[in-house]
Amino acid sequence: MAGNITFTMIKPEAVSDGFSGAILKMIEEGGFEIVAMKMIELTLERAGAFYEVHRERPFYSSLCEYMSSGKIIALVLRKENAVEDYRKLIGATNPDQAEEGTIRKLYAKSMQSNAVHGSDSDENARIEAGFFFSDLEMF
Numbered sequence: 001m002a003g004n005i006t007f008t009m010i011k012p013e014a015v016s017d018g019f020s021g022a023i024l025k026m027i028e029e030g031g032f033e034i035v036a037m038k039m040i041e042l043t044l045e046r047a048g049a050f051y052e053v054h055r056e057r058p059f060y061s062s063l064c065e066y067m068s069s070g071k072i073i074a075l076v077l078r079k080e081n082a083v084e085d086y087r088k089l090i091g092a093t094n095p096d097q098a099e100e101g102t103i104r105k106l107y108a109k110s111m112q113s114n115a116v117h118g119s120d121s122d123e124n125a126r127i128e129a130g131f132f133f134s135d136l137e138m139f
Contacts, residue, residue: 006082007128012070014115036076036138074132
């Protein structure tokens, strides 16, 4: 599956603001197949484990607090060239710099509250998908 999957999360504010359906529609209209999906609420510890790579960054604590502040929707998506194509669909991390029509331009509030997470490489897509889903949960 290398190169054909990516991982995403619809972040707490996008879920609580009622944007999940619109984001899921954009994902499907973008040609992605949803191969795994679940709504969960991360504990602070679980958010910390997911973002461990950023532990030394100044934003780590606030990121973990934010990501454990409400429900998220975790998804594994399939499509040829999935990581790159999904990064184009979601837009720049800073919504002010995101292209018109991208998920973050439409639904993000700030750099941190930027509506969705998207894997940045094939390797991280596999790692991140495995953090949330077993092989039996991915179709």
